[in-house]
Amino acid sequence: MLELLVILICGSILVSGVLAVWLDNLMAAMVSAGLASLFAAVSYVLLAAPDVAMAEAAIGSGLSTLIFLYAIRRTGGGRE
Amino acid sequence: MELTGSILVLTGAFFLFSAGLGLLRMPDTFTRIQAGTKASTLGNILVLAGLGFYHPDWALKLLVVAYFVLMTNPLSSHALSRAAHAIRTPMAPSTMVDALREEGDRQGNGDVS
Amino acid sequence: MKAASSLLAVLLFGAVFAGIVGGYGERESVSALAEQYLAMVPRELGAPNVVTGILITYRGFDTLGEVAVLFMVAAGVGVLLGGKDTTTASEPGREPRRPSELVGNGAEITLPLIFLFGAYVIKNGHLSAGGGFQGGAVVASGTMLLMLALPATKLNHGFLGVTESLAGVVYVGIGILGLVFAAGFLDSHILPLGEFGTLISAGAIPVISALLGVKVGAELSVIIDRFRN
Numbered sequence: 001m002l003e004l005l006v007i008l009i010c011g012s013i014l015v016s017g018v019l020a021v022w023l024d025n026l027m028a029a030m031v032s033a034g035l036a037s038l039f040a041a042v043s044y045v046l047l048a049a050p051d052v053a054m055a056e057a058a059i060g061s062g063l064s065t066l067i068f069l070y071a072i073r074r075t076g077g078g079r080e
Numbered sequence: 081m082e083l084t085g086s087i088l089v090l091t092g093a094f095f096l097f098s099a100g101l102g103l104l105r106m107p108d109t110f111t112r113i114q115a116g117t118k119a120s121t122l123g124n125i126l127v128l129a130g131l132g133f134y135h136p137d138w139a140l141k142l143l144v145v146a147y148f149v150l151m152t153n154p155l156s157s158h159a160l161s162r163a164a165h166a167i168r169t170p171m172a173p174s175t176m177v178d179a180l181r182e183e184g185d186r187q188g189n190g191d192v193s
Numbered sequence: 194m195k196a197a198s199s200l201l202a203v204l205l206f207g208a209v210f211a212g213i214v215g216g217y218g219e220r221e222s223v224s225a226l227a228e229q230y231l232a233m234v235p236r237e238l239g240a241p242n243v244v245t246g247i248l249i250t251y252r253g254f255d256t257l258g259e260v261a262v263l264f265m266v267a268a269g270v271g272v273l274l275g276g277k278d279t280t281t282a283s284e285p286g287r288e289p290r291r292p293s294e295l296v297g298n299g300a301e302i303t304l305p306l307i308f309l310f311g312a313y314v315i316k317n318g319h320l321s322a323g324g325g326f327q328g329g330a331v332v333a334s335g336t337m338l339l340m341l342a343l344p345a346t347k348l349n350h351g352f353l354g355v356t357e358s359l360a361g362v363v364y365v366g367i368g369i370l371g372l373v374f375a376a377g378f379l380d381s382h383i384l385p386l387g388e389f390g391t392l393i394s395a396g397a398i399p400v401i402s403a404l405l406g407v408k409v410g411a412e413l414s415v416i417i418d419r420f421r422n
Contacts, residue, residue, distance in 0.1 A: 051327060058330035
């Protein structure tokens, strides 16, 4: 059961990572990258590493997404 | 005790399921956000309450988590729908009245949202 | 040609990863090194949470290096993005939207909770999952919420800079104290171990953890604020 869940979540990491590369809309790509981080944090919790999960959830899906947001805004809102 | 907890968790799961269903079936962005938020807030809190019946010693932590869900979930959906309204996301054709835009028109500026 | 070579690269990666995944077997017992750490950390350091014990004491120099890297990042971001105050000029003819009252009030309610959680994570690093780095990240995400929900807030960079510099100096000072009074640099035995499993125990680990938390939280907050304006 746990293995199935871990495999499912790893698949979600893959899908959102590919989406982050694939999407043309920079905002959507940014959210997708943050989502990949969030799934990674969940998988860390399932694999019994709550310390790493906490750092990943706060930095990976929170702070870096926000920094991307500000960077996209400064460079022209993601419009070509 | 455990039976009550299980029933609560099951009810919460039903509401979470209906939230997912609402996300798929509703006609436009705003109704989707609304369906997802309301049902998932209730579902989350029911699941937490059920967990509280299972593990009474977690009660305080679960209460904090429930408070957090209660505070953040409606707020985030409010921010989302406000942003969607500001970029003029199209509404379902059956929408009768847009109170926020009328409020903006009354104040002279078209975009106070 | 380009497509073919990328396809080849993907296939090679796939072959490598397939080998790794295929050869994966779940470990039934912990390895010898892990077993030793699991026995040694509670006995020698008095910390129930093995991870934090290792990070702060046995690998203390690594942690110091990590914090130094973060400091360099903050300084670099400050050099690149600081300096002139480029108040984000909104496009002409379009007023920036007023921030929502609801979101502002909600943030004011949840922010103390988030900072309290950060402090809890920092202070209980040696007892349960967490520690200085994680708690600092939680505090910084609280700052992030503050900036998103109440855009008018200004961070006091001078205060934050002084705080994190002081935390860094005290951190290195504790390391040197360890060199003088205990076995080596950043040894946590300069304070008594105390009772196992209580809040004030495990030698200097809670102190170092708190310093790390303050430092990381202040640095990350400054980095975000630099990006904001």
